[in-house]
Amino acid sequence: MKFYICREKSEPRPFKVAIIGAGPAGLTAAGYLACRGYEVHVYDKMPEGGGMVAFAIPEVRIPIRTVREGVRDLEKLGVSFHFRTKVVYDSPKELGDEWAEHFVSLERLMSEFDALLIATGAWKPRKLKVPGVELEGVYDALSLLHSIKMARIGYYSWDRAPDFKGSRVVIIGAGYTAVDVAIELRFLGAEKVTMVYRRSLEHSYAKAEIRKLISEGVEFIEHATPARILGEEKVRGVEFAKTKIVEGNVVMTDEHFVIDADVVAYAIGQLPTSPIKEIVCASEKMLEETGIFFAGDVITPRNIGTAIREGRAVAERIEEWLLRKAPRRVFPVAITGRLIVGVLGGKC
Incomplete structure (x- = not known):
């Protein structure tokens, strides 16, 4: 380079x-x-x-x-x-x-x-401020990528990186960092990866990379934002609120849905x-x-x-x-x- x-x-x-x-x-x-x-x-x-x-x-x-x-x-x-x-x-x-x-x-x-x-x-990653963010299995994307990359290039033992084999992953965000998490976790054996974004795909500056991931089996959900992360000690899902764009701003609606998850990674900047x-x-x-x-x-x-x-x-x-x-x-x-x-x- x-x-x-x-x-x-x-x-x-x-x-x-x-x-x-x-x-x-x-x-x-x-x-x-x-x-x-x-x-x-x-x-x-x-x-x-x-x-x-x-x-x-x-x-x-x-x-x-x-x-x-x-x-x-x-x-x-x-x-x-x-x-x-x-x-x-x-x-x-x-x-x-x-x-x-x-x-x-x-x-x-x-x-x-x-x-x-x-x-x-x-x-310094921006922190996701919703109930349940402290549950086991919830990660900020930057720290997660850092630990995986440090293991890949020999600075960390792989024991320091979580085991993602067979896991259902929900990624919150649609930037390049979110894309990188999707790439890494699929390589590490995640069974299902779902990306969720509060705006439309067209609003993402990583839309070309996301389209490629969609073609490879990653699910992408538009117009939704996390309301809370579900679970007792370990994450078991995420409750999302549907969003709409009003005068350029993201507004939460009363319509909610849940996605089951073993792993949640938030990439919000x-x-x-x-x-x-x-x-x-x-x-x-x-x-x-x-x-x-x-x-x-x-x-x-x-x-x-x-x-x-x-x-x-x-x-x-x-x-x-x-x-x-x-x-x-x-x-x-x-x-x-x-x-x-x-x-x-x-x-x-």
């Missing part, structure tokens, strides 16, 4: 850039900047690069070997990687933190580098996970004035292609900033720190 193709590397330039996060956006930016002659260091809490591409997306879609090849290409270009290293400011705990062996403060990176790119992705807990007040532009940039899912979760394009675009903005403002040291580190505190306090 090529994150960036460098036709000819430029002469070294007197600037250092730190990139926090080794997903597609961060790796693409690293390739561009290294090719342009900048010293680039990439920090990531995971044991190797790739982000969600490496640690959640099924092997059948993107094999880990292609991701590793792309990271090796960047190493040959001169990018320095610091894996198992989490950059912290006011970071909450999130998926994958158990791999971090070293912790580096954001303040330290601000003092050592001329510019920072935060591309830490969206490692992820939340950005930045070392700065909250980025508010449209503060991205403000922080760019200090040399702190953002790219990828840490801004808004999106697909791989968009993240790669954004990584290239933000790398160009970083280069422009370095050549235009960094030599003047417009915002010393102490002022940057105070600015971040102001942003967190909503004082933009």
Whole structure:
């Protein structure tokens, strides 16, 4: 997987850039900047690069070997990687933190580098808020995919992944993450897979992939949203409410139905996970004035292609900033720190 193709590397330039996060956006930016002659260091809490591409997306879609090849290409270009290293400011705990062996403060990176790119992705799943979500057999899709992929590539024992053979699976959601869960659980022996979406199939940006799954035997139900998950200790089904679209909004109706299930996986989106807990007040532009940039899912979760394009675009903005403002040291580190505190306090 090529994150960036460098036709000819430029002469070294007197600037250092730190990139926090080794997903597609961060790796693409690293390739561009290294090719342009900048010293680039990439920090990531995971044991190797790739982000969600490496640690959640099924092997059948993107094999880990292609991701590793792309990271090796960047190493040959001169990018320095610091894996198992989490950059912290006011970071909450999130998926994958158990791999971090070293912790580096954001303040330290601000003092050592001329510019920072935060591309830490969206490692926190949105929680489904219905009765019964705590029952055995109910999973958030991201954590489920992560545990399966880590077993497939040898980081986890398969004992850590649930046994899905012969199970009836209900997947709530119709995005790429929901598609990935359907793919993985069918490979792992699920007997029946049903995807349920609160809108129509035409509203899903993964509709082409879902149509393929339907042709392979996956059931797809439109216009329904979960009302509660049924069971005592273990899940045995899901009660859904039919929905309708009113002025573009999803509205629950009084019509309900039940789908039997042994496993429920909800894929209703992820939340950005930045070392700065909250980025508010449209503060991205403000922080760019200090040399702190953002790219990828840490801004808004999106697909791989968009993240790669954004990584290239933000790398160009970083280069422009370095050549235009960094030599003047417009915002010393102490002022940057105070600015971040102001942003967190909503004082933009």
